[in-house]
Amino acid sequence: MILRCALIVFFATTIRVEATLPCSSKSEYLDDSLWFTETTCVILNLDESHVDTVSDRLNLPSEEEIALLDPTLPYLSAKLLNISNATKILRIHEGHVPRVYLKPTLLEFLVIDSGTEELLIDAVDNRVTTLLEVSANLLNHVPANVNRLKNLTKLYLCGNLIETVHMDQFNGLEKLHTLYLLANHISTISTTNIVLLPSLCVFSASGNQLETLDISHWEIDKLTTLNVRRNKLQFITGLENRFNQLEVLELRENKVNCQWLEDVSKNRTFAGKLVVSKPCDIHSWSELCCEGDETYSGYLEYRRLTNID
Structure with missing residues (x-):
C-alpha cells in the first residue's frame, strides 16, 4: 500500500498536460476588432515564450477560425505550430513572422502585414485550401509549389516586392477564379508554355512596372476582367480576337x-x-x-x- 501511494505521488508530480493557448477577450484587441468576426478566436502577441514546455509546440485552441494578432516568431513552421483539424481559417495580422508554413488542412490562410518573406507550401497536392492571401509583406517571388493547391479559387499576393512572375507557375490551378498581383514591383510577366487556367475570371496586376505584356499563350477562356492599370504599357500582345468573355479591360494610368x-x-x-x-x-x-x-x-x-x- 505504501509503495502504491508513493507511485501515485510520483506520477502526479511528473506527468504534465500540454497547455493550450487561450483566446483573448475582445476588449484586448478592440481597436483591431473590425478585422475579425464575433466567432474569431484572437490570440495576441504570440512569441516563443508561449511554446509549451511539454510538447515544444504552440498549441492553438480547437476553434474554427483563429487570428494571430501581432505575433513575433522567426519561423511559424509545421513542427512548431500545432493546429487542430477543426481549425479551417487561420489569419496572421501584423507583427513579425519572416517565414510561414501553410498547413494543408486549412481552408483559408491569410498573412497580412507581418513582415513575411517566405511562404512554404508542401510539394504534394493539397485539395483543401481554397483561399490564400499573403499581402502587404516582403515576398520577392511567387511561392514555390503554389500550383499544388488544387482547389484554390482565390489567390492574393498584393503589396509585396515581387519583380518577376512566371505564369507557368499557376498551371494546374484549374479552379482558380481570382488572381491578384497588384502593387508589387513587377516588370516582367513571362510565359514559357501554354497557360491553362480554365476557371480564371479576374486577373489584376495593377500598380506595377510593366512596360510590355504578352498574353498570347494564355488559354483563359472565362477571363472577364483584365486589370493592368497604373503601369507603363503601350500595348498588350495577344489580346486581339481572343478572350471573347472579356468585359472589362482596365488600362487607365498607362x-x-x-x-x-x-x-x-x-x-x-x-x-x-x-x-x-x-x-x-x-x-x-x-x-x-x-x-x-x-x-x-x-x-x-x-x-x-x-x-x-
Missing part, C-alpha cells in the same frame, strides 16, 4: 498607343472615359487616354510582334 487601342477596342468595355485628343500626362486618373498614331514606334513594335502587315 500610355497606350491610340491606334492599338482602336484595334482592340471593338466589343470591349473599358473602365473610364476614352480620351484621345490630349497627351496622357495632363489627364485625370479617371480617364483612359492614349498617345500616338499608327506611325508611333510603340505601335510599329506591336505590329512586328503580332506579324501584322
Whole structure:
C-alpha cells in the first residue's frame, strides 16, 4: 500500500498536460476588432515564450477560425505550430513572422502585414485550401509549389516586392477564379508554355512596372476582367480576337498607343472615359487616354510582334 501511494505521488508530480493557448477577450484587441468576426478566436502577441514546455509546440485552441494578432516568431513552421483539424481559417495580422508554413488542412490562410518573406507550401497536392492571401509583406517571388493547391479559387499576393512572375507557375490551378498581383514591383510577366487556367475570371496586376505584356499563350477562356492599370504599357500582345468573355479591360494610368487601342477596342468595355485628343500626362486618373498614331514606334513594335502587315 505504501509503495502504491508513493507511485501515485510520483506520477502526479511528473506527468504534465500540454497547455493550450487561450483566446483573448475582445476588449484586448478592440481597436483591431473590425478585422475579425464575433466567432474569431484572437490570440495576441504570440512569441516563443508561449511554446509549451511539454510538447515544444504552440498549441492553438480547437476553434474554427483563429487570428494571430501581432505575433513575433522567426519561423511559424509545421513542427512548431500545432493546429487542430477543426481549425479551417487561420489569419496572421501584423507583427513579425519572416517565414510561414501553410498547413494543408486549412481552408483559408491569410498573412497580412507581418513582415513575411517566405511562404512554404508542401510539394504534394493539397485539395483543401481554397483561399490564400499573403499581402502587404516582403515576398520577392511567387511561392514555390503554389500550383499544388488544387482547389484554390482565390489567390492574393498584393503589396509585396515581387519583380518577376512566371505564369507557368499557376498551371494546374484549374479552379482558380481570382488572381491578384497588384502593387508589387513587377516588370516582367513571362510565359514559357501554354497557360491553362480554365476557371480564371479576374486577373489584376495593377500598380506595377510593366512596360510590355504578352498574353498570347494564355488559354483563359472565362477571363472577364483584365486589370493592368497604373503601369507603363503601350500595348498588350495577344489580346486581339481572343478572350471573347472579356468585359472589362482596365488600362487607365498607362500610355497606350491610340491606334492599338482602336484595334482592340471593338466589343470591349473599358473602365473610364476614352480620351484621345490630349497627351496622357495632363489627364485625370479617371480617364483612359492614349498617345500616338499608327506611325508611333510603340505601335510599329506591336505590329512586328503580332506579324501584322
